[in-house]
Amino acid sequence: MNTEEHAERFNKVAHRYATNRFPGRSQCIQKVLQLLHPQPEDVILDVGCGPGIQLVDLAPSIRTGFGVDPAASMIERAKSEASAYPNLHFLEGSAEHLPEAVRCGSVNKIYSNYVIHHLPNTHKREAIRGLAKLLPPGGLFILGDMMFNDDPGKHTDIFDYVGYVPENDSPAYVSDLEEMFSESNLIPKIHVLNPLVAVILGQKI
Ligand SMILES: C[S@@+](CC[C@H](N)C(=O)[O-])C[C@H]1O[C@@H](n2cnc3c(N)ncnc32)[C@H](O)[C@@H]1O
Incomplete structure (x- = not known):
């Protein structure tokens, strides 16, 4: 499935989408937000923000959110959820093709939860x-996501817990993502949540 096909799939469920539909996905965003340590001067980008709920919660504690x-x-739903926060900006785009406003936005922190597994490995890199x-x-x-x-195959018992659907999802191995971080000048620190989900904290050199 390519990005357009994923977008079409998520367009159909946007009105009822909830991060906590899968306990593993909920646990993952909690770890991501714990590592984020939001500060009043932060300009934060959420890649694959879905309905934007996490940025709305962060809005009072940060300078700007994209x-x-x-x-x-x-x-559309994110804009309506965020109507009380002029410091939040929601834009169509993708991890591979970021809008100009984001590229020029002086972002100092980026997070992404349960998104990168939608991309083939070459696109992830x-x-x-x-x-x-x-x-x-x-x-x-x-980066929080399904990653092995x-x-x-040894952990089919937690597929439903983490929301892994092999026909739709293409998670990478943690070691491959760790290498992609290093070659992008990000020093990676891995937080394993279970055999299929982890969070990588990368600090730019
Ligand atoms: C499982 S949802 C996660 C939403 C939110 N981050 C969360 O934690 O609830 C995956 C989201 O990634 C988006 N997505 C799919 N392909 C993407 C890509 N190439 N770049 C950015 N986002 C993408 C989908 O449209 C969808 O909103």
Whole structure:
């Protein structure tokens, strides 16, 4: 499935989408947000923001938030959820093709939850490289997602818990993502949540 096909799939469910539909996805965003340590001067980008709920919660604690998603209905819902926060900006785009406003936005922290597994590995590498380039030295990229640190075939019992659907999803191995971070000048620190989900905290050199 390519980005347009994923966007179409998410357009259909945008009105009822909830991060906590899968306990593993909910656990993952909680770890991402814990590592984010929002500060009043932060300019934060959420890649694949869906309905933007996490940025709305962060809005009072940060300077600016950008949410990017290829699904137009997700962006529409995010704008309506965020109507009280003029410091939030929701834009159509993707991890591989970021809107100009984001590229020029002086972003110092990026996070992404349960998105990168939608991209084929070559696109993951390209996207991580492009996102890392946005960050200043010391900036953070926090990537939470389904990613394997063991043979997924041994863990079919937690597929429903983490929301893994092999026909739709293409998670990478943690070690491959760790290498993509390093080659993009991000020093990676891995937080394993279970054999199929982890969070990588990357600090820009
Ligand atoms: C499982 S949802 C996660 C939404 C939100 N981050 C969360 O934690 O609830 C995946 C989101 O990624 C978006 N998406 C799919 N392909 C993408 C891409 N190439 N770049 C950015 N976002 C993408 C989808 O439209 C969808 O909103």
